[in-house]
Amino acid sequence: MTTTSPTLAERVLAGDPRAIARAITLVENEDPAGAELVRAIFARTGRAFLVGMTGPPGAGKSTLVDRLIAELRRQGRTVGVVAVDPTSPFTGGAVLGDRLRMQTHAADVGVFIRSMATRGHLGGLARATSDAALVLDAAGKDVVVIETVGVGQDEVDIVRTADISIVTLVPGMGDEVQALKAGIMEIADIFVVNKADREGADRLVSAIEANLSLQHYGDGEWRPPILKTTATSGSGVSELAAAIDAFRDHASGRAPAHASGARDTMAARRRIRGEYRLRELVARLFMYHLERRVLAAGELEVMVDRIAARELDPYTAATDLVNRSIQLPDDPMTR
Numbered sequence: 001m002t003t004t005s006p007t008l009a010e011r012v013l014a015g016d017p018r019a020i021a022r023a024i025t026l027v028e029n030e031d032p033a034g035a036e037l038v039r040a041i042f043a044r045t046g047r048a049f050l051v052g053m054t055g056p057p058g059a060g061k062s063t064l065v066d067r068l069i070a071e072l073r074r075q076g077r078t079v080g081v082v083a084v085d086p087t088s089p090f091t092g093g094a095v096l097g098d099r100l101r102m103q104t105h106a107a108d109v110g111v112f113i114r115s116m117a118t119r120g121h122l123g124g125l126a127r128a129t130s131d132a133a134l135v136l137d138a139a140g141k142d143v144v145v146i147e148t149v150g151v152g153q154d155e156v157d158i159v160r161t162a163d164i165s166i167v168t169l170v171p172g173m174g175d176e177v178q179a180l181k182a183g184i185m186e187i188a189d190i191f192v193v194n195k196a197d198r199e200g201a202d203r204l205v206s207a208i209e210a211n212l213s214l215q216h217y218g219d220g221e222w223r224p225p226i227l228k229t230t231a232t233s234g235s236g237v238s239e240l241a242a243a244i245d246a247f248r249d250h251a252s253g254r255a256p257a258h259a260s261g262a263r264d265t266m267a268a269r270r271r272i273r274g275e276y277r278l279r280e281l282v283a284r285l286f287m288y289h290l291e292r293r294v295l296a297a298g299e300l301e302v303m304v305d306r307i308a309a310r311e312l313d314p315y316t317a318a319t320d321l322v323n324r325s326i327q328l329p330d331d332p333m334t335r
């Protein structure tokens, strides 16, 4: 038996909280050691159920997640949380807010909570949250919750990150709900109307319902339920946990009358996710290769300037870059 100390990957797999924290920092910083770590743990992932929680700023997502953690813990399940906070690079406040809001679970070894800043880089965010979720999955967390503020593309990103997408809305936007972006209607597996203690919750439920009734749901297809919650009191949270499980059973084909090959199966989603990550990574590695091995220093910037000045069109520029990287006689990618 060797006496070498366990590697970071081994410590993550053993569920060591300090190793989990370190590993997430590595992937968040796009450190090469983070890529190394993902390689080492990847085969041991895929067991956790990934829950995406999205919605407008201040909808009560973190408060709801805090209650959901309590419910899942009561059922004996371990939980990891990645809370993404796009405002923190500017204010630094909300990350702390997330910690405080979910602090109830700080002493519980069955719970690991991590806030992440987006640094205004959406592609990086999707990658970092996916990798952080992988770390928590490898560490043995049964459920991994990913909280993101819904702003534009983020809703699409969460579909690429999670097994289920929960869209949290609040009363007060009821009248505008018909203007809800089609994107949100399409990605939601469960609608949550939080702050149900406030005036207008039922109106919002009706508005979402009206919107859903315009969609066509095939035989055995999942129709997103609309749940009312009051995160501050915990009301409706056990129903939310039950709805998550019902979706999971449905998506993993355990529920009856489910059409195979449907878009809402977990396997189909995970496959799409894998493809997206592969394509995204290849694009990133290719750019990395171009910038480091093909182009002279500053050459890309010059191209960008010329495009901005309308001297060069982006199609010609991109084709030129691809051709040059392929035609290099000593191309390190093809050696």
Ligand SMILES: Nc1nc2c(ncn2[C@@H]2O[C@H](COP(=O)(O)OP(=O)(O)OP(=O)(O)O)[C@@H](O)[C@H]2O)c(=O)[nH]1
Pocket: 055, 056, 057, 058, 059, 060, 061, 062, 063, 064, 094, 097, 101, 149, 194, 195, 196, 197, 198, 229, 230, 231, 232, 233
């Ligand atoms: N009245 C009422 N207030 C709530 C409810 N849920 C959350 N809040 C309050 O709403 C505020 C925002 O809650 P958060 O949980 O931080 O909301 P969030 O969606 O995570 O916010 P961001 O992450 O900053 O987008 C807090 O002051 C909560 O106490 C609710 O059900 N009813």
Ligand SMILES: [Mg+2]
Pocket: 061, 062, 063, 083, 098, 147
């Ligand atoms: Mg929050």
